[in-house]
Amino acid sequence: MDDLDRLRAVFRSTLDLAPDAPDADVDGLEYRAIPQWDSLAHMSLVAAIEDEFDIMIDTDDVLDLSSFAKAVTLLDKHGVVTAG
Amino acid sequence: MSSPQAEPRVTLVTGSTRGIGHAIARTLARAGHPVVLHGRTEGPVAAAAAALAAETGAKIAAVHGDVADLAAVAAMMREVHRLHRRLDGLVVNAGIHDAGPLGMMSGPAVARLFQVNAVGATHTLQEAVRLLRRGVAPSVVLVSSVMGTKGSPGQAVYGATKAAVAGLTRAAAKELGPAGIRVNAVAPGFVRTAMLASLDDAAARERVRATPLGRLAEPEDVASVVSFLLSDSARFVTGQVIGVDGGVVL
Numbered sequence: 001m002d003d004l005d006r007l008r009a010v011f012r013s014t015l016d017l018a019p020d021a022p023d024a025d026v027d028g029l030e031y032r033a034i035p036q037w038d039s040l041a042h043m044s045l046v047a048a049i050e051d052e053f054d055i056m057i058d059t060d061d062v063l064d065l066s067s068f069a070k071a072v073t074l075l076d077k078h079g080v081v082t083a084g
Numbered sequence: 085m086s087s088p089q090a091e092p093r094v095t096l097v098t099g100s101t102r103g104i105g106h107a108i109a110r111t112l113a114r115a116g117h118p119v120v121l122h123g124r125t126e127g128p129v130a131a132a133a134a135a136l137a138a139e140t141g142a143k144i145a146a147v148h149g150d151v152a153d154l155a156a157v158a159a160m161m162r163e164v165h166r167l168h169r170r171l172d173g174l175v176v177n178a179g180i181h182d183a184g185p186l187g188m189m190s191g192p193a194v195a196r197l198f199q200v201n202a203v204g205a206t207h208t209l210q211e212a213v214r215l216l217r218r219g220v221a222p223s224v225v226l227v228s229s230v231m232g233t234k235g236s237p238g239q240a241v242y243g244a245t246k247a248a249v250a251g252l253t254r255a256a257a258k259e260l261g262p263a264g265i266r267v268n269a270v271a272p273g274f275v276r277t278a279m280l281a282s283l284d285d286a287a288a289r290e291r292v293r294a295t296p297l298g299r300l301a302e303p304e305d306v307a308s309v310v311s312f313l314l315s316d317s318a319r320f321v322t323g324q325v326i327g328v329d330g331g332v333v334l
């Protein structure tokens with residue numbers, strides 16, 4: 001599984017999405033756009049991303065993590081290769 | 085290990101180069117627990133860590149940074165993450181003292197007191213929460229003061245910063261309880277550390293007279309209560325601000 005798929009898997013399991021939810025749906029997710037992604041789930045999501053990629057996310061980045069796309073950018077910042 | 089908890093518990097103690105923080109770190113290290121020491125700058129904390137490791141044989145690490153600076157606190161927690169991946173205990177102890185009558189505390193002095201004692205405690209707790217969520221039976225102890233719970237002339241600003249610490253404690257206990265994280269505070273009276281160095285003999289005698297138990301506190305008096313609150317013996321205690329003040333009447 002590449003890093004992008006690992007990140008999608010974290011989103012699917014933490015936000016209780018169907019395991020077969022299409023990649024495109026996951027990639028388009030935004031904070032509070034679905035009922036499951038509320039502020040409580042946000043903290044679990046952050047913890048799950050940290051555990052999966054063994055990184056520590058700053059509070060500013062936690063606040064800025066408003067979409068799947070932002071999560072990808074954040075992983076890039078932490079040196080996790082998600083592109084290509 | 086003399087601790088009731090057989091498992092080693094990883095604890096970060098802020099402001100542990102000397103004084104109360106160092107006594108807390110030593111108590112934990114003597115019980116065999118790994119401790120992360122902390123101070124504002126690298127040199128003193130590295131020296132304190134090396135000495136404590138030699139004295140106790142425990143696993144001692146060192147991090148540094150001004151707690152008033154959010155970026156520095158975030159960097160500290162990243163270092164803890166790199167070293168241990170989690171925190172089972174956090175002691176929010178780093179603090180400064182300044183006194184003066186109302187109307188005579190300068191703006192910068194007021195700002196710095198709040199920045200270190202109140203904002204610094206908040207940064208420390210906030211940045212550590214995700215490490216604590218990964219800990220085993222995690223427990224946080226913040227160091228408030230009798231000046232924050234009871235107040236005293238000349239101590240209004242310092243007391244306000246320490247009342248903020250008590251408020252932070254109570255709210256955090258409610259918010260983090262469901263995650264299994266306990267949060268308590270101690271409110272020491274007059275403790276013999278560098279912070280009290282400005283007290284002359286007459287003033288010290290005055291403090292002792294006001295203390296039913298008849299002496300100033302030693303840092304170890306505070307450390308033993310903190311170590312209790314961190315331990316499994318206090319497993320059903322949260323949201324408390326416990327006086328460690330010999331019953332002092334202010």
Ligand SMILES: NC(=O)c1ccc[n+]([C@@H]2O[C@H](COP(=O)([O-])OP(=O)(O)OC[C@H]3O[C@@H](n4cnc5c(N)ncnc54)[C@H](OP(=O)(O)O)[C@@H]3O)[C@@H](O)[C@H]2O)c1
Nearest residue numbers: 099100101103104124150151178179229272274275277279
């Ligand atoms: N002593 C008392 O009577 C008494 C009574 C009630 C409550 N307290 C509280 O107990 C705590 C410890 O006091 P203490 O008497 O042990 O004081 P202390 O001997 O002066 O030690 C203070 C510790 O905090 C660190 N520190 C101070 N400012 C910091 C900052 N901005 N960033 C990071 N670290 C910082 C110091 O590190 P550096 O050496 O690098 O500055 C030192 O390790 C404080 O919160 C104090 O308010 C003390």
